[in-house]
Amino acid sequence: MTKMFYEKDANFNFIQERKVAVIGYGSQGHAHALNLKESGVDVVVGLYEGSKSWEKAVADGLEVMAVDEAVKCSNAFMILVPDEKQSKLYQESVKPYLKAGDALIFAHGFNIHFNQIVPPADVDVFMVAPKGPGHLVRRLYVEGTGVPALIAVHQDYTGKAKDIALAYAKGIGAAKAGVIETTFKEETETDLFGEQSVLCGGVTELIKAGFDTLVEAGYQKEVAYFECLHEMKLIVDLLYEGGMERMRYSVSDTAEYGDYMVGKRIINEETRKEMKKVLKEIQEGKFAQAWILENMTGRPVFNARRNEEVQHPIVQVGKELRQMMTWLKK
Ligand SMILES: NC(=O)C1=CN([C@@H]2O[C@H](COP(=O)(O)OP(=O)(O)OC[C@H]3O[C@@H](n4cnc5c(N)ncnc54)[C@H](OP(=O)(O)O)[C@@H]3O)[C@@H](O)[C@H]2O)C=CC1
Numbered sequence: 001m002t003k004m005f006y007e008k009d010a011n012f013n014f015i016q017e018r019k020v021a022v023i024g025y026g027s028q029g030h031a032h033a034l035n036l037k038e039s040g041v042d043v044v045v046g047l048y049e050g051s052k053s054w055e056k057a058v059a060d061g062l063e064v065m066a067v068d069e070a071v072k073c074s075n076a077f078m079i080l081v082p083d084e085k086q087s088k089l090y091q092e093s094v095k096p097y098l099k100a101g102d103a104l105i106f107a108h109g110f111n112i113h114f115n116q117i118v119p120p121a122d123v124d125v126f127m128v129a130p131k132g133p134g135h136l137v138r139r140l141y142v143e144g145t146g147v148p149a150l151i152a153v154h155q156d157y158t159g160k161a162k163d164i165a166l167a168y169a170k171g172i173g174a175a176k177a178g179v180i181e182t183t184f185k186e187e188t189e190t191d192l193f194g195e196q197s198v199l200c201g202g203v204t205e206l207i208k209a210g211f212d213t214l215v216e217a218g219y220q221k222e223v224a225y226f227e228c229l230h231e232m233k234l235i236v237d238l239l240y241e242g243g244m245e246r247m248r249y250s251v252s253d254t255a256e257y258g259d260y261m262v263g264k265r266i267i268n269e270e271t272r273k274e275m276k277k278v279l280k281e282i283q284e285g286k287f288a289q290a291w292i293l294e295n296m297t298g299r300p301v302f303n304a305r306r307n308e309e310v311q312h313p314i315v316q317v318g319k320e321l322r323q324m325m326t327w328l329k330k
């Protein structure tokens with residue numbers, strides 16, 4: 001089995017002896033900054049003047065500065081602005097102020113793996129990539145658990161990059177859940193594949209296809225919403241807690257029989273062939289190239305698809321039903 005690292009394997013001194021600039025205060029940024037601070041790490045948040053996040057970070061009790069100022073006064077920088085903005089930010093506000101022995105940290109390998117950022121040889125470059133959304137990285141830390149993470153070392157100038165990565169992972173709560181060592185290549189390719197084919201693209205298309213099939217057949221859209229979207233969370237909770245065997249133990253034998261008979265008709269050989277094609281496009285850099293070009297040209301496809309998606313009937317019915325779910329309001 002792959003070696004897993006837990007809290008006992010991390011020496012927290014490696015991160016406590018540094019000042020950490022968390023650049024960006026979005027989904028991952030707010031979680032890393034707050035978790036590290038509450039774990040006892042000296043943290044500053046780096047943002048641009050006029051950023052919407054600035055006041056929020058201040059209200060959360062954090063020290064906030066312009067990115068270049070944060071880089072100047074720190075010796076470890078976690079880059080948590082969107083992937084497509086990292087290269088420009090690095091060139092303008094990070095690279096000019098790097099000092100030998102600094103640590104340049106990423107939560108996803110896109111920019112290093114696809115050569116959008118090429119750091120100098122005299123800094124450590126590594127990754128601490130939580131395997132979960134930033135808001136859960138924060139929520140589970142507060143609840144006393146954590147989201148697992150991958151670590152990877154791209155450059156080890158100080159000879160301590162892996163130790164610092166493990167200590168950082170401990171600081172954000174990830175070492176409670178488990179940390180696996182990987183490479184930038186493996187993290188980047190598996191993360192892109194997972195979000196496209198399974199976690200985001202796969203799941204949303206599966207939900208919409210099920211919802212549309214029921215609604216087009218004349219069933220109430222509220223019933224279709226509960227069946228195909230709301231209950232997905234409850235089923236996934238069981239998968240998360242105890243794997244497929246726990247989910248199949250909890251559902252009825254009727255559901256389990258239906259699962260065995262129908263699952264492979266929905267996710268069939270054609271789907272698996274397409275997944276292989278998607279993975280190849282990621283490995284060959286075709287997806288990265290398309291995403292970089294999309295951003296250079298003002299995101300025409302991204303914006304059109306985003307607008308199209310919010311027109312889907314599942315969006316409206318979901319809004320109405322969730323209004324009644326008082327526990328979601330906070
Ligand atoms: N989202 C997730 O859960 C996960 C993300 N990752 C990785 O983490 C990294 C960050 O992603 P994510 O958290 O989704 O990003 P977000 O889109 O949530 O980050 C936005 C933050 O970056 C700030 N920002 C944008 N541009 C700049 C800039 N030029 N200078 C300074 N700050 C800027 C925004 O400020 P403003 O408020 O003003 O817009 C905001 O605070 C990526 O590498 C991503 O792949 C990895 C695992 C999961």
Ligand SMILES: CC[C@](O)(C(C)=O)C(=O)O
Nearest residue numbers: 131132133134191195199
């Ligand atoms: C699944 C999407 C993700 O990779 C994540 C939350 O882990 C991301 O890029 O946001």
Ligand SMILES: [Mg+2]
Nearest residue numbers: 131132191195
């Ligand atoms: Mg991911």
Ligand SMILES: [Mg+2]
Nearest residue numbers: 108191192195
């Ligand atoms: Mg991702």
